Every structure is written in structure tokens, then in C-alpha cells.
Amino acid sequence: MKADVFVRAGFTGTVLLKEPLKRHCTFCIGGPAQFFLVPRSVEDARVALQLAGQEGLPLYILGGGSNILAPDEGLRGVVLCTRGGLEGLAFEDGLIRAGAGVTDEALAEYALERNLAGFEWIFDIPGTVGGAVFMNAGNNEGDAASNATLVRWLDRGGVLHETAASDLDFSYRHSVFHSRPGLVVEALLHGSGQDDPTAIRARMDAGRALRKSKFPAEALCAGSVFKRPKGDYAGRLIEVSGCGGLKIGDAKVSEKHKGFIVNCGQATGQEVRDLVREVQRRVLDSQGVALEPEVCLLEDKRFI
Numbered sequence: 001m002k003a004d005v006f007v008r009a010g011f012t013g014t015v016l017l018k019e020p021l022k023r024h025c026t027f028c029i030g031g032p033a034q035f036f037l038v039p040r041s042v043e044d045a046r047v048a049l050q051l052a053g054q055e056g057l058p059l060y061i062l063g064g065g066s067n068i069l070a071p072d073e074g075l076r077g078v079v080l081c082t083r084g085g086l087e088g089l090a091f092e093d094g095l096i097r098a099g100a101g102v103t104d105e106a107l108a109e110y111a112l113e114r115n116l117a118g119f120e121w122i123f124d125i126p127g128t129v130g131g132a133v134f135m136n137a138g139n140n141e142g143d144a145a146s147n148a149t150l151v152r153w154l155d156r157g158g159v160l161h162e163t164a165a166s167d168l169d170f171s172y173r174h175s176v177f178h179s180r181p182g183l184v185v186e187a188l189l190h191g192s193g194q195d196d197p198t199a200i201r202a203r204m205d206a207g208r209a210l211r212k213s214k215f216p217a218e219a220l221c222a223g224s225v226f227k228r229p230k231g232d233y234a235g236r237l238i239e240v241s242g243c244g245g246l247k248i249g250d251a252k253v254s255e256k257h258k259g260f261i262v263n264c265g266q267a268t269g270q271e272v273r274d275l276v277r278e279v280q281r282r283v284l285d286s287q288g289v290a291l292e293p294e295v296c297l298l299e300d301k302r303f304i
């Protein structure tokens with residue numbers, strides 16, 4: 001199948017062939033995607049979904065690639081990447097309408113420009129709006145659920161739906177899209193009210209500085225590898241299990257933040273997976289806690 005089939009079907013965005021996935025995720029790991037598509041519009045996304053369905057091509061959704069591990073051998077089929085496309089932002093009736101591909105940082109800056117508080121927490125999270133909704137990304141200061149009013153999404157057949165946030169089954173690092181697949185294309189988001197922009201900026205900068213002091217700076221990683229177990233912290237359990245600094249190949253448990261696994265330069269996806277399993281084994285053996293991964297294996301998240 002040739003790339004121009006997407007163009008002939010009406011797709012107006014970017015189509016790349018055999019695009020290395022390592023270029024599109026913060027782990028900097030992953031082989032080529034047969035077709036790497038960046039839609040310019042919701043209509044583009046619909047065309048991609050429908051064509052992939054007709055042609056029997058698997059399709060995977062990618063946002064900022066900050067919470068995924070892509071396979072070393074790459075992926076057959078389509079990787080549909082919202083980052084770089086679907087980047088519309090608008091302010092209507094006190095709500096922000098953000099395309100799925102808008103980065104979290106751009107969203108926070110956009111709210112600040114409108115003196116709108118309540119988005120400071122997302123400023124330093126390196127993903128997109130679509131990824132934040134899917135994961136219900138968050139930290140101590142807020143989460144996607146606390147801003148979401150309504151989400152627009154496409155089902156596998158390309159039909160557009162609108163769902164109120166109250167029906168999105170948000171909980172810790174969970175949304176309805178984990179069990180009912182949907183491509184998030186847009187979210188309507190509310191803030192917590194108007195505030196002095198200097199105060200908003202100060203909170204954004206303070207949050208970023210705090211995170212910088214806790215997280216390994218400039219590391220190739222996907223943030224916390226494991227979900228927070230009830231009543232405890234993955235980082236603490238990993239530390240007391242003696243896993244800090246544990247290394248397999250070029251994949252290493254960060255010494256600065258034990259919940260992070262970092263790519264020291266040439267790590268393969270297999271090395272990261274092996275290290276994840278080894279950490280899980282050691283924590284289970286010594287602490288009796290089964291750590292659940294937060295990072296998504298892209299091949300397990302097949303949409304079509």
C-alpha cells in the first residue's frame with residue numbers, strides 16, 4: 001500500500017513512511033511506523049480512521065509520546081499523531097476549546113494570557129491535551145478531570161461524539177477511553193476563575209522549579225513508570241527494595257527519582273521492559289506490593 005492512498009482519500013495532513021517512533025516520544029526509543037500520519041483537522045482524522053478500517057491496517061494513537069514505550073521493531077499500520085496537528089485553541093464563554101494536539105504547556109500559557117487560573121498544574125507536564133484526557137494526567141495541584149467540561153471524540157468508524165466530563169469515568173490515571181476506545185479530538189476546559197497574571201505565572205514557575213528539583217533533569221524518560229499504589233509511593237517502594245540505580249543495558253532506574261526509568265542513551269525498548277519486570281519482581285518479593293505500570297506499551301493500545 002502506498003502513502004498516496006491517504007492523500008487520494010482526502011487526507012490533507014502529513015504522511016511519513018517508515019518514520020522512526022523514537023523521534024516522537026520522550027523515551028527516544030522505538031522503531032519505524034509503516035505510516036505516520038499527522039492530521040490537520042478532525043476531518044483528516046476521520047479519513048485516516050476510515051481508510052485504516054477499510055484496508056485492515058492497525059492504527060495507534062499518539063499524542064506527545066510522553067507516556068509511551070514504542071516497540072524496537074516498530075509498528076505495522078498507522079500511527080496517528082495529534083501533536084503537530086489538531087492544535088486549535090479558542091476562548092469562548094469563559095471556556096477554553098483546545099485541540100487534542102495542543103501541548104500542555106501551550107494550554108497553560110494560553111490560559112495565563114486570558115488571566116484564567118486553574119491550569120498551572122499542567123504547565124510542566126510534557127504531553128498533549130488528548131493524552132492528558134486519556135490518562136487523566138495530574139499531580140498534587142490538579143488533574144484533567146478538574147478542568148474538563150466536555151470532550152469531543154471519534155469512534156473507530158470516524159463518527160464524532162460529545163461526552164460531558166461527568167460521564168468520562170475519570171479516576172486516578174484513568175478515563176473511560178481505557179475501556180471504550182475513542183480518539184479524543186477536542187476538549188472544552190474550564191479554569192478556576194480570573195486571577196492576577198503575575199500570580200498565575202509565579203505558581204507556574206514555582207511548580208516547574210519544584211518538579212525540576214525532584215525529577216531527573218533532561219533525562220530521556222516517560223515520567224513515573226508505575227502508578228501510585230494505594231497508601232504508598234512507587235518511588236519509596238522501589239528505593240527500599242534496593243532498585244535505585246539498577247541498570248539493564250542502557251535502561252536505568254533513576255537515582256534522583258526512583259519511580260523513573262531513564263534511557264541513558266542507547267536503551268532499547270526490550271531493556272526498559274526487562275527492567276520494569278525486574279523492579280516489579282523485587283518490589284513484590286521484598287514489599288509484597290504488585291506495582292502496576294503507568295507507561296503505555298504502544299502496541300497494546302491498538303485503536304483499530
Ligand SMILES: Cc1cc2nc3c(=O)[nH]c(=O)nc-3n(C[C@H](O)[C@H](O)[C@H](O)COP(=O)(O)OP(=O)(O)OC[C@H]3O[C@@H](n4cnc5c(N)ncnc54)[C@H](O)[C@@H]3O)c2cc1C
Nearest residue numbers: 061063064065066067127128130131132137138184222223
Ligand atoms: C518528565 C515527565 C514528567 C511527567 N510528569 C507527569 C505528571 O506529573 N503527571 C502525569 O499524570 N503524567 C506525567 N507524565 C506522563 C505524561 O506526560 C502524561 O501521561 C501525559 O498526559 C501523556 O500525554 P501524551 O500526549 O504525551 O500521550 P502519549 O504518551 O502520546 O500517549 C499516552 C496514551 O494516551 C493515548 N492518547 C494520546 N492522545 C490521545 C488522544 N488524542 N485520544 C485518545 N488517546 C490518546 C495513547 O494512545 C497512549 O495510550 C510525565 C512524563 C514525563 C516525561
